[in-house]
Amino acid sequence: MVERRKPIPVNEAVEKVMNYRLKGQTEKISINESDYRRLAEPIIAKHNIPSFDKSPYDGFALRSVDTAEASRDNPVEFEVIEHIGAGQVPQKELKNGQATRIMTGAQIPAGADCVAMFEICNAYEKNNQSFFSIKRRMSKDQNIIGEGTEVLKGEVLIEEGTLINPGVKALLATFGYHEIEVAKKPVIGVIATGTELLEVDEELQPGKIRNSNAPMIASQISRAGGICRYYGKLADEFESSYLAVKDALDEVDILITTGGVSVGDFDLMPDIYEKLGAEVLFNKIAMRPGSVTTAAVKGNQLLFGLSGNPSACYVGFELFVRPVIQHALFNNKPYLKRINAILADEFPKPNPFTRFVRSYITYESASVKIHLAGIDKSNVVSSLAQSTCFMVLPGGTRGFNPGDEVEALLLEDMEGQKDFS
Amino acid sequence: MVERRKPIPVNEAVEKVMNYRLKGQTEKISINESDYRRLAEPIIAKHNIPSFDKSPYDGFALRSVDTAEASRDNPVEFEVIEHIGAGQVPQKELKNGQATRIMTGAQIPAGADCVAMFEICNAYEKNNQSFFSIKRRMSKDQNIIGEGTEVLKGEVLIEEGTLINPGVKALLATFGYHEIEVAKKPVIGVIATGTELLEVDEELQPGKIRNSNAPMIASQISRAGGICRYYGKLADEFESSYLAVKDALDEVDILITTGGVSVGDFDLMPDIYEKLGAEVLFNKIAMRPGSVTTAAVKGNQLLFGLSGNPSACYVGFELFVRPVIQHALFNNKPYLKRINAILADEFPKPNPFTRFVRSYITYESASVKIHLAGIDKSNVVSSLAQSTCFMVLPGGTRGFNPGDEVEALLLEDMEGQKDFS
Structure with missing residues (x-):
């Protein structure tokens, strides 16, 4: 006998499922394994950026006060007392008339308060010592990127729940996050039902079709950010099916069953839910395809009965299972x-x-x-x-x-x- | 001395690189490992779909000719000689006045040429034998999904180069592609240059910054479909740098070098290209950021010198390296x-x-x-x-x-x- 089922609106079905949504868990992983995982902690600036006053150009760092008298007709001479590449730390403090040759990104030496680009300097040597002259006045802080002007220590740069894309990864690296707290991927069990189903590597047999839903759902789970554990096919026999579902529930966060193409394949599930003590949230939705999608809850575990029809199964997963997974991954935008x-x-x-x-x-x-x-x-x-x-x-x-x-x-x-x- | 470089237009730079694009290679993998890989073979229907005449409904398969006299006032009786679930194969051929109870997706028995849905049939039992009567005429092929009406054997369903998404995976499973020929991921070497660079797990030191470009490029490579092999940092010393580049070229398909923030970091690369016998395709592009992006070719290997500036490095990768990777993955739409x-x-x-x-x-x-x-x-x-x-x-x-x-x-x-x- 076909049971009478009352269809509920799609919105309501989504809401019911999300009331029982899975709580997210976290794990620590290496930054090298973090591509497209979701952060379970915010990225906080652990130091200023830049972490020191630095030069945006190749040029000479000097004291602006020493250029006070410089003009087109009055070049002022500087003695170059040190050469600093990026990553090198200046050792010498500048005194009157002294300058430091400096590369882009390098730290400004003590005493200096501006950088004159090479292009405006006339460099020469005297007695094996480097000098240059300059014909214009420089002002304090000119061509200096001040410590902390890009990011201040303590600033929250990226919220938890954010997907780690290449740009986020660069931020993680910048602040030394070599180990990262990320959302643990929930484990989603998949059980196929239907005696008409063959596995992908089986030869086609009369009256049968290959199981395409389980591999499809496995991909959908992976795209949604979960891990799929496939438990194979159930025979249309109550006791063994009940035990298979019960055992799977011990190992997964969420369990999905999907049938073949026949509505009849689902006949066992209502009785299995009952014997498990699972509460059925809905078993019919006012939508196409996927109207026979079922959701039940046992303790804090959600069980989904997706249609055996491939399109209905696909839609049911994306509308009802995906947001539960995304929420467990700390995404505060869990819906499509x-x-x-x-x-x-x-x-x-x-x-x-x-x-x-x-x-x-x-x-x-x-x-x-x-x-x-x-x-x-x-x-x-x-x-x-x-x-x-x-x-x-x-x-x-x-x-x-x-x-x-x-x-x-x-x-x-x-x-x-x-x-x- | 800063070398004079002639900038070329972006389009021209892309074209030059794509002239030396990498030839794609293939490998066979399990369908279970195939998420978001690219097909190196088309998916061809290996059999008709459906592979047999099947029922779209739960109902009774019968011979339409037997309903010729049926009307509201003249119910016609059928004897049910077999019950067929999905996946079961009918054993009995229908004769005059006989019908087979059949479930959605099940194979139509020999002799039958239509399916009457349960809803229009009045079922009853006589002497422990199932019967039903029907009050309307059925026509030939009514409610039968004919063999091959969805897909004909031999049809090309998906082209090579297509990304394996959940829907493509379902097709692969349907046709028994349990092992799939996919594009082999090209291996992209990454070398960072710049003495100012610290690795992600190093403590910050005065005048230095952490290497964020290499982890970022690693993510970009992965997003583009390649495999990153990171060779660490080079010191600003010619002979060891030359050897590191030369050795890396023996192990990778494409080699990327990226500097820190200083333009000066790139000073070694032109000499390294020369000693390698690599031909420089361009070393300046009329664009921002990324104007100092360099590409060179040695034999059939491309070498990219990306800017040490994070944004310039990021843009340089996406514009010039990504399409080379995508082409090697058989994507005939390799550009962003x-x-x-x-x-x-x-x-x-x-x-x-x-x-x-x-x-x-x-x-x-x-x-x-x-x-x-x-x-x-x-x-x-x-x-x-x-x-x-x-x-x-x-x-x-x-x-x-x-x-x-x-x-x-x-x-x-x-x-x-x-x-x-």
Whole structure:
């Protein structure tokens, strides 16, 4: 018998899941392993930048007061008492009429208060000693990048939860964060159900199809920032299925089950949830695809029953599982980024339910166009491969035309947004 | 003495580098390791989809001819001779008045040519045998998804060079690609130069700064799809530097050197190129930042000398090194995606050279806005962390105002584009 299920709105389903969202954990890793992990601590400036007064140019550091009388007709002479490269530390303090030859980035010597670029200096030697003359007045602090003028010690530069991109990595390195507290990746278990399923390396058999959902979800988990643990296929037998689910729950933070193509495959799950003592949050959502998505909670663990239909499974994961993972990674923008876009194609079907249509984005003179994925092919199989977003078409509408403005949820954006809608 | 260098236009520099681009190599990996690798072979449908006539619904498969006389007043009776779940293979061929109970996705039995959904059937039992009656006519092929109607065997579904996203992974699994030919990641060597540099785990010392460019480039290499091999820092000494570069070239596909903040750090590189017998393709580019970017070629190996300035180094990598890596990964769109965007901020500075300004994108009612990264902070240090694109401001302009349409190069887009400009 098919159980009667009451569909709830998508927003409500997302909210229910996020009430039981996973608490994030942290771990310490090397900066060298940190690409695209999320920070579990803010990056704080551990020292001023620059950490010393430095020169922005190659030139001579000198005392501006010594140039007071300099003019086109009255060159003033300086004796060069030291040569300083970047990374070298000046040893000598300048006195009246003395200067230090200095390279870009190098520390300004004691006594000096400005830098004259080589181009305005006339350098020469006398008795094996370097000198130069200058025909213009310099002012105090001219061509000096003062200590702390770029960043002051203690400043919070990057918030926790931020993704470590190449620029963030440069900041980490600058301040000596060689070990970093990052969000620990939650472990997401995946169990496939359905006797019609073959594994990827099995030969095709009559009446059967290969299990494409589990590898697909594994990729989605990885893209969302989690670690996938695949437990294989369940037979359609209650006791062994119950035990498999129960055992998996001991090892994972979140458990996903996904079926084959048959609705019948899910028949066991309600009874398994009951025997586990898991509370079902919802088992039907007013949306297409993915209406049979189920979520349940046992203690602090979420269990998701995703549809066996590949598109429905894909959508169910992105809408309901992804934000839970992102929240556990300390991202305060855990939801898919939602933008507006101009529909490039026709979508003539009336729409009783909210629809999440496999789509991709293009750009045209600073505006965003959205296209149906796979519209040029009769098959839907390859449309997921083309998809970089979902077009969100609200229920109760009679179809959409090219030029209409619609909403899109971006699947490959890494920033996200604060609220679901 | 500072050598006179003739700057060449950015486009020309990109072209010169791409003339010596690396030839891609391939390797076979497990589908489980394939996330976000690039395919080195197309995905070809190895069988029809569906691979058998199948049912889109739970219902009864029957012979449409047997319903010829069915009407509201004349229910026609069928005997149910078999029950087939998804993945089960029907054993019995239907004869006159017989039907098979069938689940979604299951194979249509021999003899049947349509499926009646449960909802229109009145099921009952007689003498322990299942029967149902139906009050409407069914037509041939009604509710049957015919073999090969979604995909025909031999169809090219995905081109080589495509990134393996979750949807592509599902296709690979569907067709049994458990081992996949992918582009081998090129190995990019990185050598830092500059005596002012400390490693990330070293304590800060007077006059010195930590090496942030090497970790940053490592992340950029990884984002671009390559593998970074870091060779540490060179002292400013010719013979040891020459040998370090020469030895590194034996182990990598491409070699990057980057300095500290001083232009003087690069003084050794021209002589090293000469002693190696490397041909310098360019050593100055009419752009900001990154004007001192150098590229040289020895045999089929490219050597890049990136500026020691973090922003210049970052830009130099993305413009010149990234497309070489992407090409070696069989991406026929190796260049950064270039889109138009509406400037949200003011950029008052006149612009003698083409500028690549650290920026990020936002979306507003289907239009793309571009913002200067780090404009709200006095420091430039954290602006790279915020950047998701470069704003391209052509040379010879007097500044830009909010509302102006400008070009942007997207740094986190994974598709790319065919041509540089």
